[in-house]
Amino acid sequence: MPHIQQLESHVADLIAAGEVVERPASVVKELVENAIDAGASAVVVEIQRGGMGVIRVTDNGCGIAPGELPTAFLRHATSKLRTPEDLGRIGTLGFRGEALAAISAVSRVDILTRQTGAAGGASLHLEGGVPGQVEDAGAPEGTTIVVRDLFYNTPARLKFMRKDSAETASVAGLMQHLALSHPDISFKFIKDGTEALHTPGDGRLDSAVYAALGRDFAKTLVPVEGRGGEAAVTGFVTQPLMGRGSRSMQVFFVNGRFIKSQLLTAALEEGYRNQLMKGKFPGCVLSVTLPVTVVDVNVHPAKTQVKFAREQEVFDAVYHTVLDCLDARGTPVAAPKPAEQVVNPRRDFFQTMDARTYREQGAKPAPKAPEAPKAPARPAGWQTVTPARPAAPVSKPEAAKPAWNTEWRSSAKVADSAPEKTVYQTARPTPRPMGSALGKPPASVAAKPVEKLPPVREPAPAPMEEVPVRPEAARRPFVPAIPPEQQTLDLPEQTTIEPQKEAPWRIAGEVLHTYIICESEGGCVWLIDKHAAHERVNFDRLKAAKTPPMRQTLLQPIAAELTKEDGALLLENLPLLEQFGFACEDFGDGAILVREVPADIDAADTVPTLEEFAENLRTGRSPEEKRDNLLHTMACKAAIKGGWTSDVSELKVLVEKVQSGEVRFCPHGRPVAVKLTKYELEKMFKRA
Numbered sequence: 001m002p003h004i005q006q007l008e009s010h011v012a013d014l015i016a017a018g019e020v021v022e023r024p025a026s027v028v029k030e031l032v033e034n035a036i037d038a039g040a041s042a043v044v045v046e047i048q049r050g051g052m053g054v055i056r057v058t059d060n061g062c063g064i065a066p067g068e069l070p071t072a073f074l075r076h077a078t079s080k081l082r083t084p085e086d087l088g089r090i091g092t093l094g095f096r097g098e099a100l101a102a103i104s105a106v107s108r109v110d111i112l113t114r115q116t117g118a119a120g121g122a123s124l125h126l127e128g129g130v131p132g133q134v135e136d137a138g139a140p141e142g143t144t145i146v147v148r149d150l151f152y153n154t155p156a157r158l159k160f161m162r163k164d165s166a167e168t169a170s171v172a173g174l175m176q177h178l179a180l181s182h183p184d185i186s187f188k189f190i191k192d193g194t195e196a197l198h199t200p201g202d203g204r205l206d207s208a209v210y211a212a213l214g215r216d217f218a219k220t221l222v223p224v225e226g227r228g229g230e231a232a233v234t235g236f237v238t239q240p241l242m243g244r245g246s247r248s249m250q251v252f253f254v255n256g257r258f259i260k261s262q263l264l265t266a267a268l269e270e271g272y273r274n275q276l277m278k279g280k281f282p283g284c285v286l287s288v289t290l291p292v293t294v295v296d297v298n299v300h301p302a303k304t305q306v307k308f309a310r311e312q313e314v315f316d317a318v319y320h321t322v323l324d325c326l327d328a329r330g331t332p333v334a335a336p337k338p339a340e341q342v343v344n345p346r347r348d349f350f351q352t353m354d355a356r357t358y359r360e361q362g363a364k365p366a367p368k369a370p371e372a373p374k375a376p377a378r379p380a381g382w383q384t385v386t387p388a389r390p391a392a393p394v395s396k397p398e399a400a401k402p403a404w405n406t407e408w409r410s411s412a413k414v415a416d417s418a419p420e421k422t423v424y425q426t427a428r429p430t431p432r433p434m435g436s437a438l439g440k441p442p443a444s445v446a447a448k449p450v451e452k453l454p455p456v457r458e459p460a461p462a463p464m465e466e467v468p469v470r471p472e473a474a475r476r477p478f479v480p481a482i483p484p485e486q487q488t489l490d491l492p493e494q495t496t497i498e499p500q501k502e503a504p505w506r507i508a509g510e511v512l513h514t515y516i517i518c519e520s521e522g523g524c525v526w527l528i529d530k531h532a533a534h535e536r537v538n539f540d541r542l543k544a545a546k547t548p549p550m551r552q553t554l555l556q557p558i559a560a561e562l563t564k565e566d567g568a569l570l571l572e573n574l575p576l577l578e579q580f581g582f583a584c585e586d587f588g589d590g591a592i593l594v595r596e597v598p599a600d601i602d603a604a605d606t607v608p609t610l611e612e613f614a615e616n617l618r619t620g621r622s623p624e625e626k627r628d629n630l631l632h633t634m635a636c637k638a639a640i641k642g643g644w645t646s647d648v649s650e651l652k653v654l655v656e657k658v659q660s661g662e663v664r665f666c667p668h669g670r671p672v673a674v675k676l677t678k679y680e681l682e683k684m685f686k687r688a
Contacts, residue, residue, distance in 0.1 A: 020098055020099060020103075021106060023162075023167060023170060024050060024051025024052060025167070025170040027051065027103050027150065028047070028057065028171050028174055030099035030103065031055075031099070031147075032045065032057060034100075035057060035059035036093055037080065040060050041184070042059070042188075042201065043058070044056075044188045045190070046189075047171055047190075049192075050168045050171070051171055052151075053148070054146065054147070055146070056146045058142065058144045059143055059144075061142050062115065062116050063113045063116060063118070063143055064111075064115070064122075066121075066122035069111065069113070069134050073109075074097075075098060076096070076098065078097030080094065080095045081097075089292045090297055090298070093257060093303070095298075101129065104129045104131075106150060106152075106154050107149055107151070107152065108127045108128075108147070108148045109126040109147055110124070110125050110146040110148075111123065111143065111145050112139045112143070113143040114142065114143075116141050117141075120137070121136070122135065122139075123135050166568045168191050169565050169590065171191070175189040176213065176564065177258040180209065180285055181253045181257065181258050183201070183208035185199075186198075196589065199212060205234075205236070205287075206223075209285055217283065220239055220242035221237065221239075222236065226320060226321030226325075228313060228314075228321070229310070229317065230290060230313070231313055232288070232317075233286060233318055233321040235284060235286040236284065237286070240272060240275040240282075243277055243281060244282070244611060245280070245281070245612050246611040248562075248611065249283035250265060250284050251285045252264045252265075252288070253286070253287040254289075254290065255292065255295060257297065259304055260304050261305070261306070263308070264286070266315070267318035267322075268318060268319075270319050272322070272326070288314065295309070503659075505519065505521060506518065507651055507655055510651065513645060514529065516654065516655060524675055524678065526658070526659075526673050526676075529671075530640050530646060530651065532670055532671075532672045533658055533672045536663045536667060538634070538635035538638050539632065542631050542634060548579055548581055551583070551596045552597060552598070552599045552603075554595060557594060558593070558603065558607065559594075567591065567592055570584065570617070576626075580598065580631075581596065581599070581601075582594060582598070592610065594606050598634065598638070601638055602637075609634070612633045613633060616629035628667075636667075
């Protein structure tokens, strides 16, 4: 058995650094929290190569005394705790005294600081946790810390770092949370020389939300404010119709500290019950303020989890605050007016009285038509004379005949045997002038006599030529369809398709546009969830496919606005998205431009699908598990939804899959069908 011995201080520091410093974002978090505790009103964070090259944090806080610089980088050295009682009332973000020591143990650190009101500043260089000499230096008020070559002396941890883009996105997401937790501080984030975030620091949370999370997300938020016991809740939540595809946009703060809490998440989503579409999640930026004595922040090395002394009180405060806000935004439904107060503008069309009044007063007479305006009075002696028209000769019209004979096997025209036609020309009657109304018409306007024109004759048709008949010897010989040399081959025989046998089950109907009622041959009743069944069918089809699914090119590409971490995670897995039918590219600032989507998915579900993809990629362990999770999402999005009206043929296919035993569970493990025997039904009705 090996002997027990104490580890060297350097090895112990490396182990402790692994608990605090996991990645570049952890370094930024610790340094910025120290700047906030120092009373800074402006913080600038600059990184290069995702933080693996350089991390520079500058603040305008109180600074550090030159004589305390070497002590600040020792383990468990802090200015925020003095007595054991201080652990029960921690009101600062940093308190362990391990951040600077852990960071300096795995990197090269330079610090430049100057206290408020001091004449000059000081600088210090550390490498691998070993400090150098403190030197005087000119510096502005505040502190600047530069961290270079992170994990240069711990190759085991260095090889687990992700791509620079992913580490940059992680730091960007952290800066968003810090900016939201302290809207009174101006934060600036610069990545590889480009400014990615800048908040005004005016103390307004909505300004910080707009700068950190973007305009599109800020427009979907509504303010909330409430209190329950000692817990005060303020912030913003999304409207019920603006649900997200994942919980990535749920941001919670407790006493200015960003945390991850299942308790607060459950309270938030409980407030949206019956108001949010299934499969959607609300987004929020909620700040919970509690007395420091009822919150324990010393339960996690990264300080991202806390414990509440009275969890039910905190849950109720968040739940009722969100619920009251959503209820207050609902549109009240006005009560209908009494029948006697209803005014009908069209009394001539609708009946506006009851039967008794109608019998007593009688029906109203129909409105009279408006009288035509009277013609103006004519002068005396005015006389209107109607002119007489001459009688025109009337001839009996002949029945119209078709141009071609419609009799069978006749090609002669009808006109060949038609009788001669006589064409008459008549003069159009002319009205008499007013002056000659009582006398004969003048000769110039008298009707001309009718002239008889000669008949029109059509030429006789030419005699039809007779087609000579070929003799038997001159006819073309008969050629069989199948050559004689091939007639001896075995050809497929004609088969008769037998009528399909009747299925041993019957679809009785569908209820709630979600569940199919089916009666089997054995006297059992089946309730089938059509969404779950169709989801399983899609999943099996996608998993068995050897080629990528069919794509559809979008007429207008969709710019998916995701969180920094989700966007970077999807950009890392672009080849995997290509396999599932998504053609995506980097659109800058965490956004992804989608040009093609699978044909089975509606274009409106593109952003929620990508959000779920990011969540599945984050939680998946092995590549095969990640792929199955992505297939689950695609199968769910392409399946029939509960509440949709389905055709009988669709229901028949799903029932056949279930009854044959091919589909039993959905990809998430939920049952697809529930079976009720005849005995169970009779037992329900007390018949058995």
